[in-house]
Amino acid sequence: MLAPGCDKKKADPSGFGIFKIGKSTPADGYKCQPEGNYTFCFLNPSPSIAGFKTQTDLYFRGHAEDAPLVEIQVGVWSCDPGPVGADLMAKMGEPDQSADKRAMWHLKKMTVVAQLPKDNELCMVHFLDPAEKDRAAELFA
Numbered sequence: 001m002l003a004p005g006c007d008k009k010k011a012d013p014s015g016f017g018i019f020k021i022g023k024s025t026p027a028d029g030y031k032c033q034p035e036g037n038y039t040f041c042f043l044n045p046s047p048s049i050a051g052f053k054t055q056t057d058l059y060f061r062g063h064a065e066d067a068p069l070v071e072i073q074v075g076v077w078s079c080d081p082g083p084v085g086a087d088l089m090a091k092m093g094e095p096d097q098s099a100d101k102r103a104m105w106h107l108k109k110m111t112v113v114a115q116l117p118k119d120n121e122l123c124m125v126h127f128l129d130p131a132e133k134d135r136a137a138e139l140f141a
Contacts (some may be wrong), residue, residue: 013091014109016048016072016127019058021110029058038062038070046074049125050087053077071104071135072127079123081116088114088125097140104140106130113139 014020019028028034030106039060046056055075060067076084086104089095092112095103105112111128113136118124126139 006056007051012108013087014074015069016056016125017045019044019056019069019072021070021072021127021129022068024058024060026058026060027065028086029060032058032060034063035059035102037062039067049074050078050080050083052084052123054137068129070129070132074125074127078121079117081123083125084125085114085116099140102140104136111136115139 014022015024017049026039026041029039030043030045032039032041034040039062041058041060044058046051046054048054054077056068057073059071059073061070081101088103092105092107095114096106097104101116103114103116107130111130111132113126113128115124126136128136
């Protein structure tokens with residue numbers, strides 16, 4: 001516990017790894033291709049979460065060179081939800097909403113939805129542009 005008068009704030013994250021919501025462009029992705037109204041990038045560098053291997057996919061709104069990053073989709077392989085959830089909370093604090101196997105954080109620069117687990121041994125963590133309210137609701141439902 002902090003002593004009275006101390007004000008230690010958590011960093012206000014804006015993305016995952018080297019990718020930043022609203023700032024990264026398709027040029028930052030590794031292998032990119034059009035997918036509907038988005039540019040989808042895969043095979044990207046992907047740091048671990050709680051020591052678990054991850055896969056990072058990126059979705060940019062539009063197909064222009066300066067298309068903004070609106071979703072970072074991170075698959076966590078062989079996921080143990082306890083340590084993964086604890087790692088996310090260490091970085092972002094307690095979630096604003098939680099339900100069975102789901103958590104959501106509404107941060108200043110992004111919304112984060114964690115599905116712990118989504119499938120048997122796969123957890124999914126979605127880092128979203130805060131304007132993507134419908135997508136966040138769909139993922140949390």
